[in-house]
Amino acid sequence: MPELPEVEVLRRSLEPRLLGRRIERVQVLSPALREPLDRRALGRLAGRRVTRLRRRAKYLLIDVEGDSTLIIHLGMSGRLTVVPHAAPVERHEHVAFHLAGRGGKGRLRLVDPRRFGLAFALPTGRLATDRHFAHLGIEPLGDELTSRYFKQAARGRRGPIKSFLMDAKIVVGVGNIYASEAMWQARVHPRRSVARVSMATWQRLRDAVRGVLGQAIEQGGTTLNDFTDGEGNAGYFQVSLAAYGREGEPCARCGRSLRRLVQGGRSTYYCPGCQR
DNA sequence: CGTAGACCCTGCGCGC
DNA sequence: TGCGCGCAGGGTCTAC
Incomplete structure (x- = not known):
């Protein structure tokens, strides 16, 4: 589904809705994605505020307090949206991040029918050497592409x-x-x-x-x-x-x-x- | 080493 | 209406 432009559009649209808000609870509804969701690692994001949204390649990077980063990849069919707290669980909803703070309660949810997507958490400093990122080439919109x-x-x-x-x-x-x-x-x-x-x-x-x-x-x-x-x-x-x-x-x-x-x-x- | 193909999975639209 | 087929925006692994 998404190439670089779609992930960048997603990043920009989520930024005002996530920055400064706190992740109250992480709910893994269906762990079967390309790599199984790690309940414990994702659960450690609970209680932290979102400090920054970045993008690398087709990955969305959501930095939170305490030098942790939530990494989302949409694969072919992933959709990441903020919905009202009480919105019914959708078919193929894999993980939900319950949000508190400005704007009241809400939930950031990842829906992915084909399950080629990813969601995982890492210490922010370990991103560069992580196997998902270590071998990536340059960004096309930066100065390096000549x-x-x-x-x-x-x-x-x-x-x-x-x-x-x-x-x-x-x-x-x-x-x-x-x-x-x-x-x-x-x-x-x-x-x-x-x-x-x-x-x-x-x-x-x-x-x-x-x-x-x-x-x-x-x-x-x-x-x-x-x-x-x-x-x-x-x-x-x-x-x-x-x-x-x-x-x-x-x-x-x-x-x-x-x-x-x-x-x-x-x-x-x-x-x-x-x-x- | 680089490259080509299979594979992972669900859903949709099409022709019959 | 139902069924089978081909196709779909990603990435990784294996076989050459």
């Missing part, structure tokens, strides 16, 4: 540009939707080998990745099915998608019919006319 970085990272690699863009060891946050969008924007064919990308094209790809992710954040993310921010609002970047999910529709740039192909078991959408 055409030179891309070129350097591609040295000695084979394989298609799409896999490269989606490889979190290179650059994080680019998932299946925004990979198609960035390649369309940069006019690069998804099967193009990374060994055959010129510096000018690396520059176009770099600009396209940043541009697409940035615009998607501004527009509240992409809601294809069920993405919402922390208040339950859908995004509207889906109306701006140029390629993803548009097989058979005319390319907005050249008019050719957009096509779908499968790479690594996942759909890629592209224009056979203007992507080379």
Whole structure:
């Protein structure tokens, strides 16, 4: 479900609703996620106030007092929302953080039908070396992402540009939707080998990745099915998608019919006319 | 070492 | 109406 823009939109929407509020109680309703929920570790968050919300790659990081961090990953189908204290438990609600403080009682809940998501707690200082984060590449919206970085990272690699863009060891946050969008924007064919990308094209790809992710954040993310921010609002970047999910529709740039192909078991959408 | 494919799981829309 | 199939925004592990 969520790529970097959706997690960032979620972070921004939750920030005013969580900052300074206290987690009164942690309720694990259904521990079966990608990694089983650890009742004891999550329970230790109880009694602490939220001090900061951050994002790394597609992970949401909720820092609390006492140098602990709650880490949430939404997988494909996760939804994290603040609901009224008395809201009925939803199907596939895995964990609920009962909140007190400004705004009265409430609950932050993680609902995840497909169970590819994660929720765990760590001492804040241990994040960088934790196995979930240790091997992640650079953030795409920071200063480090340059055409030179891309070129350097591609040295000695084979394989298609799409896999490269989606490889979190290179650059994080680019998932299946925004990979198609960035390649369309940069006019690069998804099967193009990374060994055959010129510096000018690396520059176009770099600009396209940043541009697409940035615009998607501004527009509240992409809601294809069920993405919402922390208040339950859908995004509207889906109306701006140029390629993803548009097989058979005319390319907005050249008019050719957009096509779908499968790479690594996942759909890629592209224009056979203007992507080379 | 890098890369390709299988796999984890539920739900939805489609064609029959 | 019911059923089977393909597909879905993530990441990790195994086999080459």
